[in-house]
Amino acid sequence: MKDSRPAAVNIQPVSQRRLTQIQFTVLILLTLGAYHQVSGHHFVWDTIPFVLQNPWLQEMNWSNLVSIFIEAHRANWQPMVWLSHSLDFQMFSLDSGKHHLVNLVLHTANGILVYLLIFSLTMQAKTLNLSERQWAAFVGALVFAIHPQHVESVAWVVERKDVLYSLFALLSLLTYLRLHKLASPSRSDRALPFVLFVFAITSKPMAVTLPVxxxxxxxxxxxxxxxxxxxxxxxxxxxxxxxxxxxxxxxITLNTQTMSMPTMEQLPLWARSLNALDNSWFYIAHYLLPTQLSPLYPYPDATEIISPVFWIDGAIFLLMSTAICIGLWRKSIRWPALLLLFYLITLLPVSGIIHVGPAKATDHYTYLTTLPLNLITGIGIVFAIKRLKRIRAALAGLMAFYCLFLLLITYQQVSYWNNPLSLWSRVIQLHPTSALAHRNLAGAYYSIGEGARALEHAERSLQLGGPAEDYVKQMREAVEAK
Structure with a gap:
């Protein structure tokens, strides 16, 4: 007798696919909600010399394309980034809001890629089923997407290199994982991770660590x-x-950045090493509690650096994390050591040992470096909710509260990057003795016609060891002439 029952339908994969679609939608909406202000932002800081005054960008022709790929601009060789800025100029001209929106689109795409990467990396996690891996990936990707440490990379046009190199680096990692799941990979399958790596490293030299x-x-x-x-x-x-x-x-990078090297040479190796040691914990501390984030963290003086109070946190973190990872490795639990190595290796080029510029640390250096923390956050909360059944509602609520906290801090942090006045006022609020911040705020006030306030900050900058007297003299003469 013929079976009249309807054919069995595999409902579970459909529901899982639906869950992924919902998670992607929420991830995109929350990211756009946190950053939508950038559509009205102005060009700030060094965007004018780096982007607006770059002679190769505003007109796309063969001569400029050749220059983009074979020459450095202001000690930076990053052809894929210059090419993306050139495309922006062809489409948006000098509309600053749209230039910022491109950064936001790339950042949103990176959030999706982080989800896929965490999902792929947990494929052998025996303690998590498929839906739990989805939730771990969602939580980790959401924290990545709305974390205040990443505001610089999105709200600062110059940091297009961060979001662009990360896009290619994440794609390279994902295609590499996919390559080694294939039974008979083709030549194009083998070539794709490498091609994406080349795109990443020609967007930002920080991708040199990707092979490791x-x-x-x-x-x-x-x-x-x-x-x-x-x-x-x-x-x-x-x-x-x-x-x-x-x-x-x-x-190439060492050769093109010779103009910036005097800053590094003025700092002895011991000072740079202690700063790097401090930074190893500094970034993690700001990941866990992202308050008092500053567009500029002024470099401390020698007496502060040499004090154990400055670097002891970093030393304790490295010693304890290394000891824990070695102990777990001996028990054949190896993933903590690999995550620690990922963090330290990707941080190394920007740790401060090779130091260029006036800052001891910079938030945008954490864009991909803190990926292990996103992974641990996602897996940790899902695992805790699974095991601690009596308080799972409280744990879920606590995670939701933390994400809301991140969202609000990010929204506030984005507002500081609106224009030069808001940016440098924020730096001075956090670091009132920064000569660079006072000088830049003087320029911001002068550009809007507030000469008296401009002169006040220019003179304060001079008192703090900032610009030469000629700068203040010129500012005073310009103000008096008005």
Whole structure:
């Protein structure tokens, strides 16, 4: 007798797909809600010399395209970024809001990619089922997307390099993971992660660490190698082309940034090393409690750096985290060590050991560096809710409150980047003895016709060891002439 019952329908995958769609929608809406103000923002800080005064950007022709790819502008060789800015000029001219919106679109896309990456990295987490992996990916990606540490990368047009290089780097990691799941990968499958890596490293030299991150993926979750020296050597050799490109970009970067090197040479190695030690904890502390975030963290003087109070937090963090990871590794729990290595390796180029500029640290350096913290946050909250059933509602509420807290802080932080006046007023509010901030605020006041206030901040900058007397003299003469 023929079975008249309807054919079985696999409902579970559909519901999981629906959950992913809802999560993506919420992720996009919350990201846009946190950052929508940038559509009315002005060009700030060094956007004028870096972007608006770049002679290759406002007209797209063969001569400018060649210059974009073979020359450096203001000690920066980043052809993919210059190309993206050039496309902006062709479409939006000098509409600053639309230039900022491109950053926001890229950041939103990166939030989706972080979701996919966390979901992929947890594929062998035996303690999590499929829907729990989805929720872990959502929480981690949401924290990434709305975290105040990333405001600089979105609300500052010059930091297009952050969101663009991260887009390509995340795609490279995802396609590398996909490559090693395929039974018979094609040549294009093998080439794609490398091509995306090239796009990333020509957007920002910080991507030089990506080949080492791929080695970490070979350990986990891919299990393609272990500490056997021949296994490790094979994994390194197969990435020879990645390392060659990284070496070339390092040499290009060191060569093009010679104009900025005097800043580094004025700081002894011990000072830069202690600053790097402090920064290793500084960024994590700001991830956990992102208050008092500043567009500029002035470099401390030598007496402050040498004091144990300055660097002891970083030393304790490194010693404790290393000890914990070694202990877990001996128990065959290796992922904590790999996450710590990811953080330290990606932080190394911008840790402060090689120091250029007036800041001890910069929030936008955390854009991809703190990905392990996003992963731990996502997995940690899902695992806790799963195990601690009696307080799961309280834990879920606490996580929701934390995300709301991040959203509100981000919204406020975005507003500081609206214009030069709001930006430098915020820096002075947090760091009233910053000579650079007073000088830049003087320029901001002068540009809107408030000469007296401009002169006040110019003179204050001079008192703090800022600009030469000629600058103040010119400012005073200009004010009096009006």
């Amino acid at each position: 991150v791929l080695l970490l993926l070979d350990f986990y979750p891919l299990h393609r190698c272990n500490l056997n020296r021949w296994d490790l050597l094979r994994a390194i050799v197969e990435k020879w082309h990645y390392f060659i490109i990284s070496l070339c970009v390092v040499l």
